[in-house]
Amino acid sequence: MTIDESCGLDTVIEAYKWHQKRVKGLREETVRGYERLLRRFLRASLGDDPIDTRDLRPSSVIEFVNSMRSQFSAHSMKGVRMALRSFLSFLRMEGLSDRRLEATIFAAARRRLSTLPRCLTDEQLKRVRGNVSLYKARILSEGVSVAGHHEETNLADHTT
Numbered sequence: 001m002t003i004d005e006s007c008g009l010d011t012v013i014e015a016y017k018w019h020q021k022r023v024k025g026l027r028e029e030t031v032r033g034y035e036r037l038l039r040r041f042l043r044a045s046l047g048d049d050p051i052d053t054r055d056l057r058p059s060s061v062i063e064f065v066n067s068m069r070s071q072f073s074a075h076s077m078k079g080v081r082m083a084l085r086s087f088l089s090f091l092r093m094e095g096l097s098d099r100r101l102e103a104t105i106f107a108a109a110r111r112r113l114s115t116l117p118r119c120l121t122d123e124q125l126k127r128v129r130g131n132v133s134l135y136k137a138r139i140l141s142e143g144v145s146v147a148g149h150h151e152e153t154n155l156a157d158h159t160t
Contacts, residue, residue: 008049009042016090024086034083040064041084053096058104061088065105081105 013035020026020034042051044067045060061084068080088102120128 007051009039009051012042012051012053012096013038015094016087019090020086033079034087037080037083038087041087053091054098056088056091056097056099056101058099058101061101061104 016038017031017035020031021028026034041064042053044064045056046052065077065081065084069077072080085102085105088097088105091097092100092102
């Protein structure tokens, strides 16, 4: 399927959908989800028909992704970024963009943000509380400044 430089939104979207289904093997449901998002992106970035995908700029990609953050969860934003990267790569492969616009979309971190367990056993909780108490006692006994106040308190006054 060939696309002219300046064509309608439907032509670009249909070519992309064909590519994703036939070449990439994506399911119809996935492609439909991408289509809705890409229509919003192209209209927001390029306006009414005819559109010229060579007019896409890194700033328009970044602005669109940032605007989606308030509408989607962090998990759903992974799908948004994936759809846009896929589409922008398609444009470059088809000669409809001279830029590597997909590089403007960062990949989400794949690691957990916390290494703490989701649930502590009673023994683990006791150890955490004990460590906090020891740390607090050390701070108080050394007279270390806490939140801008110099503590001159005796350790015996703070035992429970």
